[in-house]
Amino acid sequence: MTQRLLLLCLLTTLSTPALALRCGSKIVRNGDHQAKILNICGEPTAVKVHNIYRSGIPASGIRITEHDHGVSDELIVHNRSVIEVVVEEWTYNFGPRKLMRVIRFENGFVTSVKRLGYGYRD
Numbered sequence: 001m002t003q004r005l006l007l008l009c010l011l012t013t014l015s016t017p018a019l020a021l022r023c024g025s026k027i028v029r030n031g032d033h034q035a036k037i038l039n040i041c042g043e044p045t046a047v048k049v050h051n052i053y054r055s056g057i058p059a060s061g062i063r064i065t066e067h068d069h070g071v072s073d074e075l076i077v078h079n080r081s082v083i084e085v086v087v088e089e090w091t092y093n094f095g096p097r098k099l100m101r102v103i104r105f106e107n108g109f110v111t112s113v114k115r116l117g118y119g120y121r122d
Helices: 002-015 034-041
Strands: 021-023 026-028 046-056 064-067 070-073 075-077 080-092 099-106 109-118
Touching: 021 034, 026 034, 034 080, 034 099
Parallel strands: none
Antiparallel strands: 021 026, 046 080, 064 070, 075 080, 080 099, 099 109
16 A cells, blocks of 8 residues: 555656746646746746757758758858847745746747746745
C-alpha cells in the first residue's frame, strides 16, 4: 500500500512541470503563445525586450520559413546561418504571500518560467 501511494505521488509530481506557473485554473507551459498567457494571467507587472542572434550551419542554402505567427528569415554568412530571436521577459507580481515569476518568450512562445522572491504590495 505504501509503495502504491509513493508511486502515485511521484506520478503526480511528474505530470506538471517543476517550474510551471498556474494562473487561476490554467497552467502556463513551454510552447504556449503570448496571447494565451495574456488571456489567462493578465497584464504583467514589467516587460523586458531584447534580441539575440543564433547561428548554426543550415541544412541547405537559404531558407525562408513562414509560420502562422510571422516570418522567420535566415541569412547565410560564410556558410553559417544567423537568425534573430526576439526575447521578452514578463514579470508577474502576485503579492507578498506568493512568489513572483518571470515568463521568458522567444519569438512569442514560452521557453521558460523562473521563480523570483516573494512579491510586494502595489
